[in-house]
Amino acid sequence: MDLTLKVWRQDGPGKPGEFKEYEAKGISPDSSFLEMLDVVNERLVEAGEVPIEFDHDCREGICGTCGVMINGHPHGDQKGTATCQLHMRRFSDGDRIVIEPWRATGMPVMRDLIVDRSPLDRIVEAGGYISVNTGGAPDANLIPVPKPAAESSMDAAACIGCAACIAACPNSAGQLFTSAKLAHLNLLPQGQPERYERTIAMVEKMEEFFGSCTNHGECEEACPKSISIDNIALMNRDYIVAKFKDRRKAGQT
């Protein structure tokens, strides 16, 4: 198939950027979206031009490194699919495809389609863990976890940290990502002792970088792992409880 790409090019952080057009001819419908970009880039190099820079690594939808806006949709319009898993058979011959980086003030563009997602690490560093040192953990089966709790925790833990939810949100809110991390830990018995401190710390860190949630729901729509917006409700509930609670009794809920 033959396509026309309209791609955001930007030389570095803080530099001005612009859209440029490229022809992508003779693309196999069995190729993935990123393999299509590889072909375009290899031709650019052959022509002595600087290829389009984009982030990617595993190419199987698990590392969360990839992610671009494709015709205005984060990761393209196929539901539950990361950019690297999107295949060209979703497009038609002759299509014009607009490719842009994630846009959010908290995640500046580093080059072309690459953005700085390190705020997500900062949010996890604020409290997205269970404070156990290595060694001395009790036998794993001493802490039975009801299967439904383990399953819901796993649903939330499936977040790949790609930041599509933030890119999708008109307010650039970080709620879906943050709530997924919180739900993963807060739903497990092991996560209870630090539940409320964790929630406050992570929410407050999130607010340093990102906008506020006004329930648009675009995040869930864009999420390649179909992380549920219900996690945000749980986070809000925990946050309110934490704020009003007598913290010394928190462990007894």
Add this chain to the structure above:
Amino acid sequence: MTTLDAKVPAGPIEDKWTNHRFDIKLVNPANKRKYEIIIIGTGLAGASAAATLGELGYNVKVFTYHDSPRRAHSIAAQGGINAAKNYPNDGDSIYRLFYDTVKGGDYRSREANVYRLAEVSNEIIDQCTAQGVPFAREYSGLLDNRSFGGAQVSRTFYARGQTGQQLLLGAYQALARQVSLGNVKLFNRSEMLEVVLHEGRAVGVVVRDLINGEISSHSAHAVVLATGGYSNVFFLSTMAMACNTTAIWRAHRKGAFFANPCFTQIHPTCIPVHDEFQSKLTLMSESLRNDGRIWVPVDPDDTRAANDIPESDRDYYLERIYPSFGNLAPRDVSSRAAMRMIDENRGVGPLKNGVYLDFADAINRLGKDVIEARYGNLFEMYERITDEDPYEVPMRIYPAPHYSMGGLWVDYNLMTNVPGLYAIGEANFSDHGANRLGASALMQGLADGYFVLPYTIADYLADWLNISPVPTDHEVFQEAEREVDGRMKRLLSINGTRTVDSFHRELGKIMIEYCGLARSKPGLEKALSQIPALRDEFWKNVRVTGTEDNYNSELQKANRVADFFELAELMCRDALEREESCGGHFRVEHQTEEGEAQRDDLNQAHVSAWEWKGYNVPQAHHREPLEFENVALAQRSYK
């Protein structure tokens, strides 16, 4: 040729690790903060080591070329992690896990290391559970297990099809906690390009910032490489795009011995190649072989669709040839069997380059829901890539390069032969011999990082108390920085006509053909004449666009591919030198009448460790003899 000493402690195998921990030197808690440790890599091995060393009180600096530690390729592991818990009460034990792993590795691993691995396996599960890793559970709330290739017990813990992801998130979170406490300093998008030595010891590294190209030096009392595997030497593999050999290769060039480079694993269950533009191969977890049955048509000319081929015209070849392990035969055995089917022209799919993995029986027996609960995400991934629904038609699978058992040589303490330089996780060679069993790499990465290195590193550090690290303005650092900078400039100035990828693809083709599933003397000799020629062409004719002081993925790739050429040559040399077939290393000259691998225990029961002697000069060959005191050497049989 020297004989290497692995410093394995004396005494019965069950007591070695306990005694060793008692015998080695300790660093007292108050003194730990006087030490600086550099860790390269934040996969399971690197993240768990950094977190644990940080908890202990050391000052740790950790580097990754990814934008976040959570992106390391450990994230992609699907199937699970082994441990000798024996929760299912099916006869498992530390000894059995040890035995299976030594046998699975075709008797080319070091017994003492493998025993220690089995010993700490249970603590890993405890640790990860306490961290909140959401392992799969039974209705009772207790942990669930499944079985994996090469074992007759159920000892694999898993988190849906995302075990690596969940274990890595656990380690990453522990690391994040140490970062927030200030014990660990994290450098993302930073690629280590040189190991720095002073008076024969590792004293630091040179790193390039991938965003702005800045080159900087970092010094420490010890350097730990946790940089993963090198299967991307084959171009197409199940590794992530950026996985490479540079960190360990640079260490090798500085004197660290490279052990068993030719021991690479070709995994039997990957989605077959579809076309020339393909950038990587996707693994379908081996756990699928628990419920899927592998077959090809009996008749090479059978053109019917899979579901139209009646039972009588199908050959369930693994069940036929290996009745006691059947579809769960180990990886090397299964991969070679698939290759034979395809060589007999009985392959399936448009390019006749696959075999069927069929779930019809399992779906009939257990219902679609059960299969969906077990493998839903894998089925979905398969459908996205191939546009075929595996609930309706059998999957097509084919072997693909997947894991490197070889790596830097390390002693029992996980230290390379260069004092102060350690290698952990897939980057070292230590535990898997000539073939790795499923679900044991995650175990090894976490064993090294959580439970082994944090103890053993003290034995070295204790001698350097109150001695500051070599300052980064020292000549050894300045020289290393000049080398790195010179290499970047050289790559950019060639300005030839071929892209980096075109070289990498060509190298991959040579390697898969001559150093892949089957290897022969004439083939390896051919590869050994083609690789240096291609490498020379690369240095004359590669085209790297862009500049040095900006994000430049072509430059990053070029630098990595340059090292792959040198590694590829060594792999072929090692394969040529090893006159036997064992595990993933199958020399066609050495096979039994039935076409199974034929080991030569008399002459080849050793680790081959190679010493760098200079560019274009053959490496020197050293050996570490392997002694088997606990497991009797036997012809491996899965029949």
